[in-house]
Amino acid sequence: xxPFYVAGTWQTTSAAFPVVSPADEQRIATVAVSxxxxxxxxxxAAGRALRSPDWQSMDNRIELLTRFADELxxxxxxxxxxxxxxxxxxxxxxxxxxxLGPVGLLRYYAAVASLIPQExxxxxxxxxxxxxxxxxxxGVVAAIVPWNFPQLLTMFKVAPALAAGCxxxxxxxxxxxxxxxxxxxxxxxxxxxPGVLNVVTGAADIGERLVAHPGVHKVAFTGSxxxxxxxGEVCGRLVRPVTxxxxxxxxxxxLDDADLDATVAGSATASLLNNGQTCHLSTRILVPHxxxxxxxxxxxxxxSNLVIGDPLDPETQVGPLVSERQRRRVEDYISFGKDxxxxxxxxxxxxxxxxxxxxxxxxxGNVSNDSVIARDEIFGPVLTVIPYxxxxxxxxxxNDSEYGLGGTIWTSDVERGLDVARRVQSGTVGVNFYxxxxxxxxxxxxxxxxxxxxxxxxxxxxxxLKSVYL
Numbered sequence: 285x286x287p288f289y290v291a292g293t294w295q296t297t298s299a300a301f302p303v304v305s306p307a308d309e310q311r312i313a314t315v316a317v318s319x320x321x322x323x324x325x326x327x328x329a330a331g332r333a334l335r336s337p338d339w340q341s342m343d344n345r346i347e348l349l350t351r352f353a354d355e356l357x358x359x360x361x362x363x364x365x366x367x368x369x370x371x372x373x374x375x376x377x378x379x380x381x382x383x384l385g386p387v388g389l390l391r392y393y394a395a396v397a398s399l400i401p402q403e404x405x406x407x408x409x410x411x412x413x414x415x416x417x418x419x420x421x422x423g424v425v426a427a428i429v430p431w432n433f434p435q436l437l438t439m440f441k442v443a444p445a446l447a448a449g450c451x452x453x454x455x456x457x458x459x460x461x462x463x464x465x466x467x468x469x470x471x472x473x474x475x476x477x478p479g480v481l482n483v484v485t486g487a488a489d490i491g492e493r494l495v496a497h498p499g500v501h502k503v504a505f506t507g508s509x510x511x512x513x514x515x516g517e518v519c520g521r522l523v524r525p526v527t528x529x530x531x532x533x534x535x536x537x538x539l540d541d542a543d544l545d546a547t548v549a550g551s552a553t554a555s556l557l558n559n560g561q562t563c564h565l566s567t568r569i570l571v572p573h574x575x576x577x578x579x580x581x582x583x584x585x586x587x588s589n590l591v592i593g594d595p596l597d598p599e600t601q602v603g604p605l606v607s608e609r610q611r612r613r614v615e616d617y618i619s620f621g622k623d624x625x626x627x628x629x630x631x632x633x634x635x636x637x638x639x640x641x642x643x644x645x646x647x648x649g650n651v652s653n654d655s656v657i658a659r660d661e662i663f664g665p666v667l668t669v670i671p672y673x674x675x676x677x678x679x680x681x682x683n684d685s686e687y688g689l690g691g692t693i694w695t696s697d698v699e700r701g702l703d704v705a706r707r708v709q710s711g712t713v714g715v716n717f718y719x720x721x722x723x724x725x726x727x728x729x730x731x732x733x734x735x736x737x738x739x740x741x742x743x744x745x746x747x748x749l750k751s752v753y754l
Contacts, residue, residue, distance in 0.1 A: 286315045289468035291329035292478025306372040306604040318484040326482035327499040330424040330451035333479030351474040353390040366463040368595040372603035386439040393447035416752040421449035423501025431457035432561045440737045441504040448746035527735035531661040532689030535682035536566035542694040554718040560665035564690030576671040580649035584629035587645035604640040611641040614664030621657040689728035
């Protein structure tokens with residue numbers, strides 16, 4: 285049984301849950317379940333570590349984070365493999381995002397923290413002396429992360445929080461716990477003081493206790509909008525800072541001058557990355573009426589030619605969905621699309637594989653934006669192609685969503701694409717491609733979340749400002 289990590293020690297309990305491979309449906313490991321008392325101990329340990337002089341020293345922290353990054357780099361291949369066997373992510377994607385991504389984030393935030401002054405003096409506007417403005421760590425952070433990019437999204441939170449001088453209690457998703465425990469082991473090898481990083485395990489009840497714990501000073505959550513709303517309500521009642529990175533149903537606006545080959549090639553990642561299990565994907569593809577059939581055929585051809593199979597095979601482009609429950613959910617949406625008269629251009633079934641929770645990439649055409657498959661976040665390899673009359677209608681359709689996380693514009697005229705991007709109600713937009721920039725803020729508007737991660741803004745989210753009048 286795999287133990288969890290609290291206060292610098294590995295803990296086990298009598299309760300446990302299995303981690304199952306989505307590729308072959310076999311048990312990978314068994315993990316001990318944390319209880320309410322374990323959450324309490326983790327928060328207390330994090331509070332104690334927060335006050336440690338060694339951790340409060342910026343120079344010490346930077347050195348420790350650098351060692352942490354080195355430890356993660358040394359086992360990046362194994363951590364990437366752990367993600368793939370747990371959630372079905374193709375290994376080529378996992379190698380960069382899950383293996384090397386956390387290393388780069390730690391090093392980036394160690395550098396950013398060393399460049400931002402902890403104190404600055406300002407002349408008072410009334411001319412009567414000056415004010416000292418201090419940046420201080422917000423405190424103990426509860427980080428709750430999902431299963432789709434577990435290592436990377438953990439470091440979206442842990443790296444800036446630790447660099448700011450905070451301490452963390454991490455709650456991973458049950459489906460992807462093994463990689464979180466390996467992060468803790470790397471932190472231990474790097475010499476992070478006990479309590480600086482704790483990992484508690486279990487289901488929603490453990491996360492709920494952590495979010496509402498009186499010893500927590502900030503919550504950082506990535507996951508569904510429904511859960512994010514509940515977390516936001518708790519934090520609002522407690523007047524507790526919270527960062528919420530939630531769902532999406534982003535639009536790809538294909539303008540009339542777009543190069544079809546480049547657009548379709550880019551859609552393989554912008555719309556289907558990680559088996560469709562990515563929050564910012566452009567799963568609504570908006571096309572000019574007169575190009576609808578042409579684009580639909582091309583997107584369907586691209587999707588049908590993706591290689592489906594074992595996520596550990598470097599040739600695989602589409603792996604299984606994370607769980608049987610998730611596959612059922614995606615298949616229910618596919619059935620709804622068929623029943624409501626949308627044109628099924630490809631997919632809509634399970635591939636011919638003996639085992640695993642696979643769904644073939646599916647593309648629907650002639651979809652109305654008010655259809656359920658165009659409005660709900662499906663979180664699987666399902667795309668909808670939606671026709672529009674002119675650019676004004678395309679922008680209106682793109683913005684006619686409760687979400688606003690990602691999006692793409694496809695055009696031969698970059699300036700024209702930029703003009704359209706400015707009018708899309710979204711936290712991020714790509715012109716002719718989509719790839720998150722670690723040095724720039726990432727997050728959503730509307731039901732896609734609150735606050736921003738990444739960039740220098742991601743560090744300041746874990747600091748509060750104190751003014752000392754002199």
